Amino acid sequence: MTLCTPARTPNRPRVQRPHSPPERPRRFRVAGVDLSASIAVFLIALPLSLGIALATGAPLQSGLVAAAVGGLVAGRFGGSPLQVSGPAAGLTVVTAELIQLYGWRTTCAITVLAGLAQLGLSVLRVARSALAVSPAIVHGMLGGIGVTIALAQLHIVLGSTPQSSAVDNFLGLPAQLAHIHPAALGISALTVVVLLCWPRLPGRAGKLLRKVPAALVAVAGATAVATLAGLTVPRVDLPSWSSHALPGLPEGPVLGIAAGVLTITLVTSVQSLLSAVAVDKLVAARPDGGFGIPRTALDRELAGQGAANVVSGALGGLPVAGVAVRSVANVSAGAVSRASTMLHGLWIVLAALLLVPVLDLIPLPALAALVMVVGIQMVSITHIRTVTRHREVVVYAVTLSGVVLVGILEGVALGIAVAIAVAMQRLARTRITREERDGRQLLHVRGQLTFLAVPRLSRALHQLPRGSDVVVELDGSFMDHAAYETLSDWTAGHLAHGGTVETTGPSGTRIAESTPSDVAAHACCRPWTPWHNHQCGEQPVERADEAVEAPRTTGLKLASGIGKFQRNTAPLVRDELARLAREGQTPSQLFLTCADSRLVTSMITSSGPGDLFTVRNVGNLVPLPGEESDDSVAAAIEYAVDVLQVESITVCGHSGCGAMQALLNAGPDDPPTPLRRWLRHGRPSLERMVSRRHAWARISGRLPADAVEQLCLTNVVQQLEHLRAYEPVARRLAEGTLSLHGVYFHVGEAQAYLLSGTDEVHSYDDVFTQVMPTEPREAATAS
Template sequence: MPAFTLPRKEKLFPSVRQDVTASLVVFLVALPLCVGVAVASGVPAELGLVTGIVGGLVAGLLPGSSLQVSGPAAGLTVLTLDLVQHHGLASLGAVVLGAGLLQILFGVLRVGRWFQAISSGVVQGMLAGIGAVLILGQLFAALDRSAPGGAWANLTGLPSLLGGGASLAAGGIAVLTLLVIAVWPRVPVVSRYVPAPLAAVLVAVLATAGLGLPITRLEVGSLADVLQPPGAAQLTGLVNGTLIGSVLVFALIASAESLFSAAAVDRMHTGPRTAYNKELVAQGVGNTVCGALGALPMTAVIVRSSANVNAGARTRLSRVLHGFWLLVFVVAVPGVLDLVPVAALAALLLQAGWKLVSPAKVALVWKENRGEAVVLLLTAAAIVATTLFEGVLIGVLAALVKTAWELSHLHVSVVTGPDGTRLRLSGHATFLRVPRLNRALDELPADGEAVIDCGGLGHYDHACQETVREWIQRQRAVGRTITLIPPAPAHP
C-alpha cells in the first residue's frame, strides 16, 4: 500500500547517510594501518592497500558479519615476515591462496563454532605473543634501524639501539606520533571527524617536512607493479608439502582471529548476529582473491570494526565503501604516501602491539584464574622464544594439561578396622593422579585383608586401573586377601 512506502524510504536514506559517513571514518583509520602492516611484514606498502581494498570490495559484499571490517592485520605480520624471509615474496600469494581455500572448506564443513572451543588463555597468549614480537621489531624501525632478525634476536639486540647508529630524529617523530594518538581522543571536537591514527600521521608528516628531518620515508608506487600472482613453481609448493604447513597455520590463525573479532563486534551493537560459517567463507573468498593477486593475508580487524560501529554504521554498505575509498585514494593521489615517515608507521604498530599484549587484560586473567593466566604467559613467552606455530602448540598442550589436572580431583580415604583395611577412592582417577594413588596404596598396612573400593569414581582411566591391578597382583602373590569393588556402571 502507498501508506507504507514513505516510511520505508524515510528509514532507508538515514541509514545510507550513516553508512557513508562511517565508511569515510573507517577509510581514514584503515589507510595508515594498511601501509604500516605491509611495511612491518617485509613487503611493499602497496600490497597492504590491495588487501584493504579486497577486504572492502570482496569480503565486505559477502554475508557473515554485517558490521565487521576486514583488511591486513597486525596479528599476521609475524607470520608473513617469517614466510617472506624464508621462502621469498613470490611464495606469499600461493600460501594466502591456499589458506583462503582452506577457510572456505572450513565454512562449508560448518566448523566455525569449533574455533570457540580454543582455550581463551591460548588465544590471548597468542595475541600477546604476537604483540610482543611486533613491538620488538618496530622498536628498531622507530629509530630507522633494521631489526636483527627474529623475535629472540631482536630482544637480545635491544642494547645495540643504545650503542649508536639509531636516528634520534626518527625516534622523536615516533614519540610525537604516539603522543598525538594518546592526546587526540581528548579533543572531541575534532576527534569525532578525524581518527587519531590519521591525525598522528599527518602531524608526523608536517613535522618531518617542516623541520627537514633526514629520516626514511615510504616509497609507494603503482599497484600493478607490485602484484605477484603465484606461478607454477609456487603452486607446486602447495602440492609437494613445502608450503603446506604455512597454509595451515595462516588459515587457522586468520580464522580464529576473524571469529574472535566477530564475537567482540557482536557485543558492540544490537543488530544481526554473526553467522560464523558464512563469515569463514567470506574471509576465505577474500584471502583467495588476495592470494591470486600476491597480496597480504586478510582477517577481520577489531580496530576498524569498532570504528565502523562507533561511527554509526547500519549495514555492510559502510565496509564496502571503505574499500572503494581506498581504491580511489590509491589511484588518484598515490604520491601523498611518499611523504609519510617510516618511524610514524612504526609508532602506530607499537601501539597496535601494545593493544595486543594488553597488560590490563593479562592482570585481570591473573586475578580471576591463575591457571589460565599461566597458560597465557607460557604461550606468549614460547612465541617470543621460538616461533608462532611452535608457541601456539606449546600453549595448547599447556591448556590440555591444565584442564586434565583441574578435572582430576581424586579423593582418598583409608579406614582400618578389625576386619582389615578399606581404601576408598572417589572423584576422577586420571594418569595425572597415578603418583598419589601409588603413595596411598604403598601406605596401607602390609598385612591383613584389604578392600579397594572404587565405587565412588566418576572416571577411572587405564593408567590408574593398571596401577591398582598390579598392586593387587603383588599382594595376592604373597597370600593376602584383596577385594576390589569396581566403579558403578555409568547410566545412559
C-alpha cells in the same frame, strides 16, 4: 513474570493492483550512519594498512590492496555484517617470515591457497569448532605476535632495519641504542605521544576532536612536521601500479609451503571468528540491543574471509582477517549494515588511486611507531588479568613465549599441550577432608571423582568408624564408574554394619539413591506432574474397596506431595523465603485468573515466591464496584494497588472455561444457587459478545474455535473494563504508574496469547497475539 508485548505492525502481503504501474526495482540505499561510519573506519585503516605492509617487508601497495579487498569482498560475502576485515597485525610475523623464505610472489600464492582452505573449511561447517580453542592460547598467540612486532619496529623507530627474528632483534638493541638516528626517533616519539594523548583530550572541545581517529592525527602530524622541518627520514615510496607484483607459482619445499598455508589459515580463521563473536557482543550492548542486525553466521564468515584471501592474494595483497580495532570503530560509529564496511573498502581504492602524492610524504618512522604501539597493545593487561583469574596464566605465558622464541605454530602447539596438562591436572585434583559435627561423620569431597582419586577416596572411607552416621558431601560435576563403584560398595558395607549414609551435593541437598526399580518413576517426577502420575517409587494403592478409601488416599497424596516438597524443594527455596519473611512481600504484578486446576500460574509465568499477588475465582471475574456481592476481589484490588503498589494488573482467561460454558447454557428459570449468583458478574461479557457495537475478540491469525472460546476471549477484555471502574486503578492509570494486561492461555496447546493495545487509555484492539519463546537477554529486557 515476563510479558512481551508484540509489535503491532501487521505484515500485509504486497498486492499489485490491476491498474497500477509496475513496481520499480529497489535501489541500493545507504543509511547516513553507515556513510559516516565508513569514513571513520577508512581514516583508521589507511595508515594502519601502510604500517602493517611496512612491518612485513611487503610492497606498501599490498596493504592497500588487502584493505580494499577486505572491505569489498569480505564485507559483502562474510557472515558478520559489521566486522571490518583487512591486513591484520596478528599476521605480520607470519607474512614477514614467508617473504624472507620464499619471496613475495610465492607468499601471494600461499595466501590464495590459504583462502581456498578456508573455503573448504566453511563447506565442512567447522567454523564453530574454532571457538573451542582456549582463550588463553589465543590471547597468548596474539600477545607473542605483538611482542615480536614491537621489537622489530623499535629498530625502525631508532633509525635502523629489523632483524629476521624476535630474539635477534632483542639481542641487537644495545648496539642499535648506541647509533640512534635523531630525526627518525623524534618523528617516532611525536607519533607515539599523539597516539597516547589524543584519546584523553579533556573538555567539550576535546570530545569533538576525539571524533578524528588518533592514528590519522598522529601520522598526519608527523608528516607535517617532517615536511615543514625538512627532516631527512625515509618516506613512503609507492611505485607505479603498473609495476605492482602479482603472485607466481609457489617455489620452495612442499612441506614448508604447506606449513605456511596452514599457519595463515589457522591465524586468519581463528582471529576472524573470535573478532566476529566480539562484534556480536558489542552490537548486543547497544542501547537498542542491536535491533535489526543479524548475529554472525560463522561458517559464512569463514567463507567470506576465504574469498577475500583468494582475491587479495591474486591481486598481490597481504593476507586478510577480521580486525578488532577497525570493527570496534565501525560499531562505535553506529553502523547498521554491511554497507559501511564495503564503503570503507571503496574509499581505500579511491585513496590508492588518487592520493599517491600525499601518501608518499608519510615518514616510515611514523608508520613504524604506529605499528609498534599496536603491537604493544596486543599484550593486553585485561587479558592477563582474566587468564590469571581463571588460573590459566601458565598457558598464556607458555604460548606467548613460544611464539616469540620459536614461532607461531610451535608456540600454539606448546600452548595446547600445556592447556591439556592443566585440564588433566584439574581433573585429577581431588581434595578429600573429614570432620565430625554433632555426632555425625562429614566427608567432604571437592573436585572431580575419577579413577585417579579412588585410592584416596577408599582410604578416607575406610577410616570412618563402623556403625557411625556418615554424610558424604560431593562438590564436583563428574564421577566416573570406578569412583561410583568404590562409593557404592563402601555404602553397602557400612549399612550392613548398622551405620547410616547420606550423600549430599555442595548445598547440602540430599542426593537420593536410585535403583533400577524406581528409575522410571523418578523420570516422571516433575513439579508439574499430576499426583496420579507422580508415584516417585511408591506403588499406587489398588484395593477392592477403592471407592470407599478414595478420600483417605487423596489425603495421603496431599501429605505425600507436601513431604516431597519438604525433601526436594524446601532446601532450595528456604533462603529466599527467609528473606521474604524478613523484608515482606513486594510483588510487581496483581494476577487475576480462574480457579481452574489446569491453570498453574507460577508455571506459565515462570515466576517464583514474591513475584505475583494472585487472586483466583470461578471465571476470572471482576465485579463492578458497588455491586452487592462478596468484596474479596475488590479488597484484593485495593490492597494490591494502594498498599503493595503493584506495577501492573493481568486478567488471565483460559480455554475450556467451565464458567463461560455455564454462562452460555444459563436459562432464565435456573435456581439462584451461589454459583449462578456469582456468574451474573460475567453477563456483561456475554452482552459484549453478542453486541454489534464491539469488535469480536479473537486470536491473531484465526477465528475462535467455538462460542465458548469466543466468550472466554471477550470475558478477558470485559473484566479489564471493570478494573478501570475502580477508583485506585483509575487514579494510578492516570498517573502512568500502572498498566493493564490481558492474557488467554490455551490449555491444550500450552500456549499463551497476549491482548494487544492494553496500554492505551480507553480502548483495546480485542486481538490476542501469540507470545513467542524469548531468549534470556530478551526476557530480561522485557521484564
